[in-house]
Amino acid sequence: MAVIATMLFNGLAYGVLLFSMAVGLALTMGMMRFVNLAQVSLAMTGGYLVVVAMPHFGLPYLATLPLCFVLVALLTMLLERWVFRHFYGADDLTQVLLTIGLLFMSVAGAAYLFGPSFRPMQVPDWLSGQVPLLGLMLDRSRLFLVGAGATLALALFLGLERTRFGAMVRACVDNPRAAGACGLNTSMVFALTFAVGGGLAGLGGGLAVTQLVIDPNFPLRYLVYVLIVVSLGGTGTVIGTLLASVLIGIVDVAGKYYMPQAGSSLLYLITVVIMLWRPNGLLQRKGMP
Amino acid sequence: MTPHEHSYFQPSTRWNRWEIAFWLAWAAAYFIPGTNLPLLTHILVWGLFAMSLDLILGYRGIASLGHAAFFGIGAYAAGFLAKFGWTEPLSGLLLAGITAGLTGLLTGRIVRGLHGVALLMVTLGLNMMLYDAAQRATDITGGDDGLQGVALAPVLGLFRFDMYGHTAYWYVLTVAFVLLVLARALVRSPFGLALRGARENPLRMLTLGAPIERDAILAFGLSAAGAGIAGALLTQTTQFVAPEVLAFQRSADVLTMLVIGGLGRLYGGFIGALVFVLLHDTVAALDPIYWYFWIGLLLVFIVTFFRQGILNTLDKLLASRRGEAV
Amino acid sequence: MAFGGLSIFKNLDFSLQAGYRHAIVGPNGAGKSTFVHLLTGLLRPSGGRVVLDGRDITHATPQQRVQGGLVRTFQLNTLFPALPPLEAAVLALCQREHLGGLSLRSLARRPRQIEEAWSLLERFGLASEARRPTGLLSYGQQRLLEVALAYALRPQVLLLDEPAAGLSTAQGHALFEQLATLTAGTTLLFIEHDMNLVFRYADRVSVFAGGDVIAEGTPTEVRSNDLARKAYLGH
Numbered sequence: 001m002a003v004i005a006t007m008l009f010n011g012l013a014y015g016v017l018l019f020s021m022a023v024g025l026a027l028t029m030g031m032m033r034f035v036n037l038a039q040v041s042l043a044m045t046g047g048y049l050v051v052v053a054m055p056h057f058g059l060p061y062l063a064t065l066p067l068c069f070v071l072v073a074l075l076t077m078l079l080e081r082w083v084f085r086h087f088y089g090a091d092d093l094t095q096v097l098l099t100i101g102l103l104f105m106s107v108a109g110a111a112y113l114f115g116p117s118f119r120p121m122q123v124p125d126w127l128s129g130q131v132p133l134l135g136l137m138l139d140r141s142r143l144f145l146v147g148a149g150a151t152l153a154l155a156l157f158l159g160l161e162r163t164r165f166g167a168m169v170r171a172c173v174d175n176p177r178a179a180g181a182c183g184l185n186t187s188m189v190f191a192l193t194f195a196v197g198g199g200l201a202g203l204g205g206g207l208a209v210t211q212l213v214i215d216p217n218f219p220l221r222y223l224v225y226v227l228i229v230v231s232l233g234g235t236g237t238v239i240g241t242l243l244a245s246v247l248i249g250i251v252d253v254a255g256k257y258y259m260p261q262a263g264s265s266l267l268y269l270i271t272v273v274i275m276l277w278r279p280n281g282l283l284q285r286k287g288m289p
Numbered sequence: 290m291t292p293h294e295h296s297y298f299q300p301s302t303r304w305n306r307w308e309i310a311f312w313l314a315w316a317a318a319y320f321i322p323g324t325n326l327p328l329l330t331h332i333l334v335w336g337l338f339a340m341s342l343d344l345i346l347g348y349r350g351i352a353s354l355g356h357a358a359f360f361g362i363g364a365y366a367a368g369f370l371a372k373f374g375w376t377e378p379l380s381g382l383l384l385a386g387i388t389a390g391l392t393g394l395l396t397g398r399i400v401r402g403l404h405g406v407a408l409l410m411v412t413l414g415l416n417m418m419l420y421d422a423a424q425r426a427t428d429i430t431g432g433d434d435g436l437q438g439v440a441l442a443p444v445l446g447l448f449r450f451d452m453y454g455h456t457a458y459w460y461v462l463t464v465a466f467v468l469l470v471l472a473r474a475l476v477r478s479p480f481g482l483a484l485r486g487a488r489e490n491p492l493r494m495l496t497l498g499a500p501i502e503r504d505a506i507l508a509f510g511l512s513a514a515g516a517g518i519a520g521a522l523l524t525q526t527t528q529f530v531a532p533e534v535l536a537f538q539r540s541a542d543v544l545t546m547l548v549i550g551g552l553g554r555l556y557g558g559f560i561g562a563l564v565f566v567l568l569h570d571t572v573a574a575l576d577p578i579y580w581y582f583w584i585g586l587l588l589v590f591i592v593t594f595f596r597q598g599i600l601n602t603l604d605k606l607l608a609s610r611r612g613e614a615v
Numbered sequence: 616m617a618f619g620g621l622s623i624f625k626n627l628d629f630s631l632q633a634g635y636r637h638a639i640v641g642p643n644g645a646g647k648s649t650f651v652h653l654l655t656g657l658l659r660p661s662g663g664r665v666v667l668d669g670r671d672i673t674h675a676t677p678q679q680r681v682q683g684g685l686v687r688t689f690q691l692n693t694l695f696p697a698l699p700p701l702e703a704a705v706l707a708l709c710q711r712e713h714l715g716g717l718s719l720r721s722l723a724r725r726p727r728q729i730e731e732a733w734s735l736l737e738r739f740g741l742a743s744e745a746r747r748p749t750g751l752l753s754y755g756q757q758r759l760l761e762v763a764l765a766y767a768l769r770p771q772v773l774l775l776d777e778p779a780a781g782l783s784t785a786q787g788h789a790l791f792e793q794l795a796t797l798t799a800g801t802t803l804l805f806i807e808h809d810m811n812l813v814f815r816y817a818d819r820v821s822v823f824a825g826g827d828v829i830a831e832g833t834p835t836e837v838r839s840n841d842l843a844r845k846a847y848l849g850h
Binding site for chain 2: 702725
């Protein structure tokens with residue numbers, strides 16, 4: 001029983017990471033129907049920011065996290081203005097090829113800047129070790145992730161439901177043309193949504209440093225997971241992405257524990273089955289929240 | 290009806306000089322001293338693979354991210370046949386193609402209702418599952434070390450597969466040519482027209498009474514068979530097959546090649562394979578990680594400036610020179 | 616017919632007389648296009664039957680209905696942008712003759728279909744544009760092709776969803792005049808907003824409003840119907 005509970009918890013923590021990396025993609029796919037596979041490269045950027053900035057500038061871990069968000073958000077905004085914007089009307093295949101190309105370039109770029117092997121990370125003391133909680137021994141780092149994830153999800157949800165900008169985002173996801181016709185500056189909403197999504201991916205990367213390996217092949221390894229999360233969760237929905245992320249996180253952790261020889265096949269099988277059953281995602285809809 | 294009107298479909302049926310030049314060039318390449326025959330053979334195999342993808346992607350508009358699955362099935366089928374004593378190459382090739390084709394029909398049936406993201410994910414998922422299985426079933430597939438004991442008898446009982454790749458070259462070139470002729474006839478038939486119609490507007494096809502699902506499944510099967518034959522050719526000419534033929538990276542590579550060369554032209558696959566493999570060969574001499582940079586840049590470049598691919602862009606240029614509406 | 620929580624056509628009893636030209640009119644959102652979707656099989660009713668020529672086609676696929684002689688056009692041009700009208704026409708004709716199966720015979724070896732395609736295009740005044748991609752044709756020409764492709768299938772019953780939509784009054788009248796000539800004897804069901812066209816070409820009119828038929832009869836009868844007038848004054 002304890003094993004199962006711990007495993008669920010670990011899966012939840014992993015799901016938080018996937019959520020953070022995938023939610024930006026879900027939003028931009030729902031809003032401007034833009035398939036940005038380079039999302040995972042943005043996550044990698046965040047991860048590298050942490051593992052490089054911490055020793056280089058001597059910053060404490062917690063301080064690097066907001067930095068991840070802000071810097072990667074800015075980078076994403078630049079990408080949106082200079083590159084992505086020109087492809088909003090293009091067909092899916094074009095966008096896939098464009099962003100895969102950018103992903104490949106990021107892999108090479110990371111190898112060039114930081115070398116081909118992974119960057120070891122000095123886990124801060126307050127995140128090391130375990131804590132007894134609810135009768136289980138839980139990793140501090142994972143507890144932190146779950147806490148961060150809950151905060152993030154709540155912030156996103158409130159931001160979308162309670163703020164004016166959130167209302168604009170929801171309108172644009174529902175019907176961008178009508179929203180524009182009502183006078184919304186869709187261009188700005190697109191840019192900011194992209195930026196926030198990218199920033200969240202960067203933050204996800206920063207959060208991931210205690211769990212996942214940060215190396216140039218990071219985008220290639222996690223692209224499939226992010227795609228699975230978004231297709232199962234449905235585009236344009238935060239709750240859907242959250243549910244899917246947690247589900248995938250748990251399935252992957254459980255699969256690797258109980259059937260290590262099957263590897264990720266369990267995950268792919270589940271994806272195929274669910275996609276055949278519910279092509280529009282688990283929640284069978286393409287809208288907010 | 291004037292002869293002029295009657296002959297609308299004829300020019301495309303006749304072989305134009307570019308096509309003839311293309312195949313003659315391949316034949317001539319054999320006689321040029323110092324050509325790297327194994328490399329050229331490799332390009333032809335990939336060109337055939339890409340052409341098979343063109344049938345469903347270029348002509349029917351179905352995007353599959355898992356085409357390497359059929360390539361791999363054909364490759365392994367040929368490998369197993371040869372390993373267990375069926376060393377006759379041509380029949381082995383045919384059987385491998387049929388195996389892949391049947392799997393293609395099944396896959397087409399599975400994905401028949403899907404579009405967009407769901408279609409990409411299911412094809413991708415199926416591909417990755419197959420790859421995983423091949424990698425793990427090391428006692429059957431030999432794992433990354435490859436299938437052992439793949440040996441082939443001479444083609445037509447006469448032409449032994451030699452070390453220098455002479456037989457392999459002509460073997461692959463002939464098969465590629467035959468398949469192109471078949472594919473060419475197919476796409477210029479009413480069936481090909483129906484595929485293009487379904488690509489352009491499936492709803493309209495439905496209301497014209499067209500069996501679009503059946504057509505799509507057939508196209509999938511044929512495309513898979515073509516990919517399977519390409520895979521079998523690879524196994525037969527290298528006497529080797531390993532799980533990497535099934536890897537997602539192969540699916541991505543073949544898609545890239547097709548986009549580079551141009552969709553919907555059958556030859557686009559070959560041109561794209563030529564560019565891709567030559568580029569890869571040049572860059573691979575350097576650090577492999579930089580390959581990602583160049584291929585990424587190529588993709589971004591193509592998508593931005595030559596989205597239609599080389600052949601279609603050339604076509605447009607020539608047409609606008611002739612003053613036609615494009 | 617149920618759309619989520621909304622239920623329409625609860626008690627719809629609609630019959631189309633063979634050889635008649637029957638118009639469907641009504642304000643936007645009245646369910647006219649939905650009705651055509653139901654007839655052609657793009658939507659399934661939650662209850663009731665659709666009968667064609669004595670045959671129950673309620674569970675027939677859209678393709679089966681087309682093969683049974685029930686053909687439609689769409690309100691928004693539903694064409695093949697990259698294909699020229701000639702290829703589109705040959706495509707329609709090949710489908711009609713069930714020639715679209717697996718084959719290696721080139722289209723050039725189908726002279727009968729090519730010839731028929733040319734005369735079809737000539738009848739609709741599209742011969743001059745036959746070789747240009749449909750996407751490059753003018754809206755009016757595309758609309759003509761939309762109807763031509765349906766006509767090519769030699770339908771028993773032709774359903775036209777706002778055939779004159781987006782056309783000028785003159786173009787609309789020209790189209791209807793042509794249709795009247797070409798489809799003499801075919802049963803025609805058309806949705807229209809231009810009441811002049813309706814009164815000129817329809818034998819019977821059904822007025823749809825709020826998901827139901829509120830009036831039916833000859834054009835004159837319907838014109839003097841209070842309910843019908845009320846439905847229209849509202850929009």
